[in-house]
Amino acid sequence: MEAANHAAIPQEMENATRNSTEFSSNSLAIATHIMTILQSFQVPIHRKLLKFDRHHHGLEFDPRFPLWIRRGDRRLLQEENPIPNITVAKDGSGDFRTISEAVELIPKKKKTRFVIYVKEGVYLENVSIDKDYWNVMIYGDGMYKTIVSGSLNKVDGTPTFSSGTLIAAGRRFIARDMGFINTAGPEKEQAVAMRSSSDQSVFYRCYFDAYQDTLYVHSNRQFYRDCHVTGTVDFIFGNAAVVLQNCSIQPRQPGPDQFNTITAQSKTDPNQNTGISIQRCHITPFDNLTATTYLGRPWKDFATTMFMQSHIGDIVDPAGWTQWTQGVDPPNTIFYAEYENLGPGSGINERINWPGVKPNVTTEEARRFTVESLIQGNQWLPKDSMVYESSLE
Structure with a gap:
């Protein structure tokens, strides 16, 4: 390849992405454009999948976490007591009594990890990690011991987008051993416990x-x-590329005349590499649940959701999925899929008969929703021009 062609590649790639929204790494349209540019310069794009070396950079690969989690962050996720930059304690034994006070001291756009340790207790506050606060980690003493509690809700005037007890926007946010609750109750309608728009964010034991x-x-x-x-209602919702793995997902009794929907995905563009993937999770009732419960309903026209390798309890209606607007079937562009699930609610014989419902997808289709494919698959594009092998193991 000519040297001039090599020099032109970065500029062409910059032109392809300049007008995209910050953190728009989930757009397959952009990826396709860049691949076309590379191919026009005769850069080889191999379709052969590459297995990740389990001893890459001297670090034993832990299959519990995505490969894009850096070595230092893997250590922080696994260490029992990571050394914090700031300690928060209600009893005054830390640097601050509230998490919000600690957040005010986070350096903006920090390239290395900034760690906040929150001691056991219930913290009555709403916490926001702004988009300029990068590489923040907050960890506590246990998901039921260190609790952040809020009650903002739609009925009392707070928009859904702003009602989160925790809002995480800064890239590479990590939360570990924390609880986030919204106590507004079913009569207050939309009331978010946590909203994340943080790219490459990780929530472990939360x-x-x-x-x-x-x-x-x-x-x-x-x-x-x-x-x-x-x-x-719609209690896991949005348009992230997200994998929930080995989680306990528990529908609870809703308000009068309500039914439950576990997911409400909101993809609006078929080029977006987004979707909700529920993998190796357990779906059981939280309390004395009598209301009808569905796997999900399509918030937008290209709603994409996968339940795979999970245990689904008998609380899920045999139809599986339901309409967003009662009496109006969704467009054929939705993709609602299931793969190798177990449990009394996993039967597919009575699933609703919509073109977009795929109750028994192939292994190849299921691989699109693994950690490697859905939330990491395009990582190779700006770096090593390689894809990692997808696995359902």
Whole structure:
């Protein structure tokens, strides 16, 4: 290849992405454009999948976490007591008594990890990690021991987008061993426990407790491992590329005349590499649940959701999925899929007969929703021009 062609590649790639929204790494349209540019310069784009070296850079690969989690962050996720920059304690034994006070001291756009340790207790506050606060980690003493509690809600005047007890916007946010709850109750309608638009965010051993709209997976790449989520209507919703893995997902009794929907995905563009993937999770009732419960309903025209390798309790209606507007079937462009689920609610014989419902997808289709494919698959594009092998193992 001519040297001039090599020099032109970065400029062409910059032109392709300049007008995209910040953190718009989930757009397959952009990826396709860049691949076309590379191919026009005869840069080889190999379709052969590459297995990741389990000893890459001297670090033993931990399959619980996505490969884009850096070595230092893996250590922080696994260490029992990471050394914090700031300690928060209600009893005054730390640097501050509230998390919000600690957040005010976070350096903007920090390139290295900034760690906040929150001691056991219930913290009555709403916490916001602004988009300029990068690489923040907050950890506590346990998902049921260190609790952040709020009650903002739609009925009392707070928009859904702003009602989160925790709002995480800065890139590479990590929460571990924390609980985030919204106590507004079912009569207050939309009331979010946590909203994340943080790219490459990780939530490990966290508790999200509310009723309608508990977990707002708003945008970008997100990963939830060993978490506990409770809710009623649309309680895991948004347009992130998100995998929930080995989580306990518990629908609870909603308000009068309401039914439960576990997910409400909101993809609006078929080129977006977004969707909700529920993998190896357990779906059981939180309380004495008698209301009809569905796997989800399509918030937008290209809603994309996968339940795979999970245990689905008998609380899920045999139809599986329901309409966004009662009496109006969704467009054929939705993609609602299931793969190798177990449990009394996993039967597919009575699933609703919509063109977009795929109750028994192939292994190849299911691979699109693994950690590697859904939330990491396009990582190779700006770096090594390689894709990692997808696995359902």
